[in-house]
Amino acid sequence: MKRIIALFSVAIFAIASIAFAGSEMKPEAKPELRPLQKIMQARSGWMKSMNENLAAKNFADVAKDADALSAQAKKVGDGATNPLAKELHLAVSTLARAAADAAGKKDEAAVKTNLGEIKAKCGECHVKIRDKK
Secondary structure, eight states: HHHHHOOOOOOOOHHHHHHHHHHHSSOOOOOOOOOOHHHHHHHHHHHHHHHHHHHHTTTHHHHHHHHHHHHHHHHHHHHHHSHHHHHHHHHHHHHHHHHHHHHHOHHHHHHHHHHHHHHHHHHHHHHHHHHGO
């Protein structure tokens, strides 16, 4: 009788261990991001990359990222239905275009100014639109 209980206990322990180990091997499913969250993550990545490349005086990559940001912001702005959101997206596009032009001229001060203004527009959007939801 004791052997059966011991065997039964070992079997339950083994099954539980296998089940637990299997569940830890699966990565936790992350919720799918909304389209605007994906857009903002891309913008954040470009801003970080531009700041790093500017510090390294890598103006070609700054210009490339600024061009990508400008194109994406224009596309999003053109499709925006909220007038304030449209204005802010298009302002970011214009500022990013100016940053790309300044990077093409290797004008570090102008690039820094434009990146600061882009960051300010992002903050303005967060205060006026995102944080109100």
